Amino acid sequence: MTDLLTRKLENFAPLSGEDRRFLAELARPSRLVRARTDLIREGDRPNDVRLVLEGFACRYKILPAGKRHIMAYLVPGDLCDLHVFILKKMDHSIGTLSACRVVDIPRNRILEMLERPAIAQALWWSALVDEATLREWLVNIGRRPAERRVGHLLCELLMRLQTVGLVNGTSYELPITQSDVAETMGLTLVHVNRVLQRLRARNLITLGSRQLVINDVAALKAFSEFDPNYLHLDENAKTLERC
Amino acid sequence: MTDLLTRKLENFAPLSGEDRRFLAELARPSRLVRARTDLIREGDRPNDVRLVLEGFACRYKILPAGKRHIMAYLVPGDLCDLHVFILKKMDHSIGTLSACRVVDIPRNRILEMLERPAIAQALWWSALVDEATLREWLVNIGRRPAERRVGHLLCELLMRLQTVGLVNGTSYELPITQSDVAETMGLTLVHVNRVLQRLRARNLITLGSRQLVINDVAALKAFSEFDPNYLHLDENAKTLERC
DNA sequence: CGTAAAATTGATCTGTCTCAACGTGGGTGG
DNA sequence: CCACCCACGTTGAGACAGATCAATTTTACG
Numbered sequence: 001m002t003d004l005l006t007r008k009l010e011n012f013a014p015l016s017g018e019d020r021r022f023l024a025e026l027a028r029p030s031r032l033v034r035a036r037t038d039l040i041r042e043g044d045r046p047n048d049v050r051l052v053l054e055g056f057a058c059r060y061k062i063l064p065a066g067k068r069h070i071m072a073y074l075v076p077g078d079l080c081d082l083h084v085f086i087l088k089k090m091d092h093s094i095g096t097l098s099a100c101r102v103v104d105i106p107r108n109r110i111l112e113m114l115e116r117p118a119i120a121q122a123l124w125w126s127a128l129v130d131e132a133t134l135r136e137w138l139v140n141i142g143r144r145p146a147e148r149r150v151g152h153l154l155c156e157l158l159m160r161l162q163t164v165g166l167v168n169g170t171s172y173e174l175p176i177t178q179s180d181v182a183e184t185m186g187l188t189l190v191h192v193n194r195v196l197q198r199l200r201a202r203n204l205i206t207l208g209s210r211q212l213v214i215n216d217v218a219a220l221k222a223f224s225e226f227d228p229n230y231l232h233l234d235e236n237a238k239t240l241e242r243c
Numbered sequence: 244m245t246d247l248l249t250r251k252l253e254n255f256a257p258l259s260g261e262d263r264r265f266l267a268e269l270a271r272p273s274r275l276v277r278a279r280t281d282l283i284r285e286g287d288r289p290n291d292v293r294l295v296l297e298g299f300a301c302r303y304k305i306l307p308a309g310k311r312h313i314m315a316y317l318v319p320g321d322l323c324d325l326h327v328f329i330l331k332k333m334d335h336s337i338g339t340l341s342a343c344r345v346v347d348i349p350r351n352r353i354l355e356m357l358e359r360p361a362i363a364q365a366l367w368w369s370a371l372v373d374e375a376t377l378r379e380w381l382v383n384i385g386r387r388p389a390e391r392r393v394g395h396l397l398c399e400l401l402m403r404l405q406t407v408g409l410v411n412g413t414s415y416e417l418p419i420t421q422s423d424v425a426e427t428m429g430l431t432l433v434h435v436n437r438v439l440q441r442l443r444a445r446n447l448i449t450l451g452s453r454q455l456v457i458n459d460v461a462a463l464k465a466f467s468e469f470d471p472n473y474l475h476l477d478e479n480a481k482t483l484e485r486c
Numbered sequence: 487c488g489t490a491a492a493a494t495t496g497a498t499c500t501g502t503c504t505c506a507a508c509g510t511g512g513g514t515g516g
Numbered sequence: 517c518c519a520c521c522c523a524c525g526t527t528g529a530g531a532c533a534g535a536t537c538a539a540t541t542t543t544a545c546g
Contacts, residue, residue: 059378061378061382063382063386063387063468064468067386069381069382069385069386071378071381071382072378083371086364086367086368086371087368087371087375087475087478088475088478089472089475089478091375091378091379091472091473091475092375092378092473121329124329125329125330128326128329128330130374131373131374131377132330132334132335134374134377134378134381135302135304135314135315135334135335135377136334137381138312138314138377138380138381138384139304139306139312139314141381141384141385141429142312142384142428142429143306143310143312143429144306185385186384186385186386225306225307229332229334230334230335232330232331232332232334
């Protein structure tokens with residue numbers, strides 16, 4: 001439960017004991033945020049970086065017609081806005097989906113982090129994986145039919161939550177609403193509902209009361225054309241290169 | 244025509260004369276690549292960074308069904324794969340759409356670039372803008388009907404090509420195929436054709452023989468819900484912050 | 487000039503949306 | 517601790533944007 005960030009970053013770069021200690025201390029003053037609350041809004045200039053410890057948050061934009069589109073999920077261990085040091089204004093908002101525990105990490109803390117080579121490299125890795133994920137989502141939404149699209153999302157979350165130890169066998173907590181899924185996939189909530197029923201009917205998943213069970217992981221992955229290489233999880237660099 | 248990269252980066256960070264000289268020299272040994280040719284493929288481990296000087300290239304993935312999806316356009320002045328130093332394997336391919344002039348910049352050249360604070364900052368800015376563009380595309384594909392979707396793309400290209408001086412008034416060369424547009428927008432080539440006709444009928448654009456004229460920029464932007472803030476062009480930082 | 491790539495047109499089909507109810511479970515105030 | 521209530525999930529019927537299939541015309545170019 002503790003040290004999710006460490007756990008996640010270690011997936012990529014080997015960290016020293018001191019690195020680990022440093023990261024563990026980051027999570028010190030955390031706060032609770034209720035569901036459906038904005039952490040930062042489009043147009044704001046961010047002052048610090050947020051780290052999610054518990055719960056699901058998301059990046060989103062609101063369209064002129066008032067509809068929300070979700071562009072990324074932030075799950076425990078995820079860090080937002082390393083951008084802080086470069087871009088002046090947020091071009092999108094970040095809000096919680098479920099109740100969350102978050103930490104606000106001030107700028108100078110981040111600068112200290114970036115001075116530790118292993119952490120810095122792992123942080124860039126994480127930023128690049130976020131970008132790769134965006135590309136995969138683009139393909140997912142652009143090209144796959146609704147059923148595969150939703151299946152793909154469930155597979156991705158399985159992998160991501162696994163890296164922070166939030167998966168029990170083949171099951172994880174999914175504290176979001178069907179309407180959230182709809183706003184993520186560019187679908188209607190009505191259609192998401194039917195799609196989930198069809199995934200259940202195919203005996204691929206069991207979903208109820210915020211708990212997802214993937215009945216047959218290999219089958220769901222195959223069905224959803226899920227190829228995890230975009231998550232770059234197998235690149236546990238033993239070499240420390242320059243950042 | 245020369246120094247597109249300089250021109251682009253200056254949009255964000257003020258560069259010294261020496262910075263400019265440095266960037267100008269980068270483009271030295273350039274090569275021509277014919278249309279529809281891969282520059283690098285999914286699975287490859289990149290050795291150097293590519294810079295596009297002329298023509299259009301794109302990032303793409305091929306789906307199991309054999310269909311290609313384009314996830315980004317690379318236009319003159321665009322740099323690919325700063326990732327080189329972090330990620331081991333390409334999770335997507337890059338290929339030319341039209342004939343292109345490109346430069347291959349070796350690793351050590353890049354390291355030298357990153358040692359120049361102004362250039363380094365501008366480079367990170369550019370990477371973050373690429374990511375923001377991906378998010379905007381996600382919304383575009385996920386939520387907007389075909390006509391607006393295509394209009395949005397044309398507006399974005401107008402802005403991006405403007406920053407490198409490739410726009411004449413309100414017109415620019417668009418050396419890509421309707422089928423390329425289809426593969427970018429998650430639409431059918433047949434439907435893209437009809438959409439373009441409708442945009443012409445609305446008197447928003449004139450398009451023929453690789454040349455696009457936007458008849459009424461304000462109208463097209465409004466119609467396409469185009470808000471350029473995600474390109475972060477107005478942030479000509481006069482301050483040099485730490486990277 | 488000939489030929490292949492690109493653009494265009496027409497007819498039909500379908501996945502997803504829209505609108506409109508209705509069911510349900512878990513939290514909260516009385 | 518029960519009853520109410522509201523957010524969430526579910527179901528049905530009908531409409532439509534965009535897909536598919538299949539030609540045909542136009543353009544670029546060797």
